[in-house]
Amino acid sequence: xxxxxxxxxxxxxANETRLELVRALIGxxxxxxxxxxxxxxxxxxxxxxSFHLQQLEMAGLVTGRRESRHVFxxxxxxxxxxxxxxxxxxxxxxxxxxxxxxxxxxxxRAKAP
Amino acid sequence: xxxxxxxxxxxxxANETRLELVRALIGxxxxxxxxxxxxxxxxxxxxxxSFHLQQLEMAGLVTGRRESRHVFxxxxxxxxxxxxxxxxxxxxxxxxxxxxxxxxxxxxRAKAP
DNA sequence: TCAACTACTCATGAACTGTTGAAATGTTCA
DNA sequence: TGAACATTTCAACAGTTCATGAGTAGTTGA
Numbered sequence: 001x002x003x004x005x006x007x008x009x010x011x012x013x014a015n016e017t018r019l020e021l022v023r024a025l026i027g028x029x030x031x032x033x034x035x036x037x038x039x040x041x042x043x044x045x046x047x048x049x050s051f052h053l054q055q056l057e058m059a060g061l062v063t064g065r066r067e068s069r070h071v072f073x074x075x076x077x078x079x080x081x082x083x084x085x086x087x088x089x090x091x092x093x094x095x096x097x098x099x100x101x102x103x104x105x106x107x108x109r110a111k112a113p
Numbered sequence: 114x115x116x117x118x119x120x121x122x123x124x125x126x127a128n129e130t131r132l133e134l135v136r137a138l139i140g141x142x143x144x145x146x147x148x149x150x151x152x153x154x155x156x157x158x159x160x161x162x163s164f165h166l167q168q169l170e171m172a173g174l175v176t177g178r179r180e181s182r183h184v185f186x187x188x189x190x191x192x193x194x195x196x197x198x199x200x201x202x203x204x205x206x207x208x209x210x211x212x213x214x215x216x217x218x219x220x221x222r223a224k225a226p
Numbered sequence: 227t228c229a230a231c232t233a234c235t236c237a238t239g240a241a242c243t244g245t246t247g248a249a250a251t252g253t254t255c256a
Numbered sequence: 257t258g259a260a261c262a263t264t265t266c267a268a269c270a271g272t273t274c275a276t277g278a279g280t281a282g283t284t285g286a
Binding site for chain 2 (some may be wrong): 003006007010011013014015016019024026027043077078080081082084085086087088089090091092093095097098099100101102106107
């Protein structure tokens with residue numbers, strides 16, 4: 001994966017509204033969620049949601065598909081995996097202390113040094 | 114790890130200069146690299162480097178230590194691991210297709226669907 | 227103490243990001 | 257066809273980010 005794609009994805013994720021959006025969507029799997037439902041769940045305006053969905057879509061992190069009058073959005077999990085894989089393997093060169101986050105049971109709550 | 118810390122780290126990483134900086138520093142291990150060496154390696158001005166190092170330091174991704182007239186910067190690998198761990202485990206809830214990036218031999222070059 | 231060196235701070239301006247509300251577009255159904 | 261609904265687009269605005277260059281501060285050795 002090219003670095004420019006990774007940078008676009010990181011920029012997209014580096015925003016509270018969009019990170020919440022990904023969290024909300026990833027739980028729904030490939031079926032996703034309609035724009036209206038997302039706006040209701042997150043409590044944001046339609047135009048604000050549309051703006052952030054566009055950012056995520058341009059970064060390749062979510063995809064939308066129209067079904068009659070609704071548009072359903074879902075996370076492209078493979079793409080998210082590729083971005084994390086870049087950080088892990090290409091950027092951090094599989095540094096053991098970084099890769100520890102992958103270990104079974106590991107989480108972001110891992111104790112500080 | 115709190116989401117606000119993760120957002121700060123993602124914002125810090127979502128910049129070409131800073132991602133290059135982390136890549137350059139992580140190869141040097143805990144010894145790190147002096148500010149002057151980094152500026153020379155990346156070919157950027159001192160003030161520009163200082164600005165970006167400050168962003169990374171505020172995000173907790175790098176640490177600096179003074180040694181006589183030099184300041185050596187190193188990546189806090191545990192913190193980087195915690196950020197990736199958050200994306201993997203908390204945000205994506207260990208979704209198998211995302212976690213595939215951790216598999217041995219996996220890389221960001223994983224084939225697209 | 228002074229010059230040389232190393233790193234940091236600050237002010238400026240250009241470019242980018244995110245929010246808002248109104249208007250436009252597209253879809254369904256009576 | 258026209259009303260109702262779902263979503264996107266647009267312009268205006270405020271706020272943030274980043275590059276640049278000039279100036280400042282700390283450290284060393286003659």
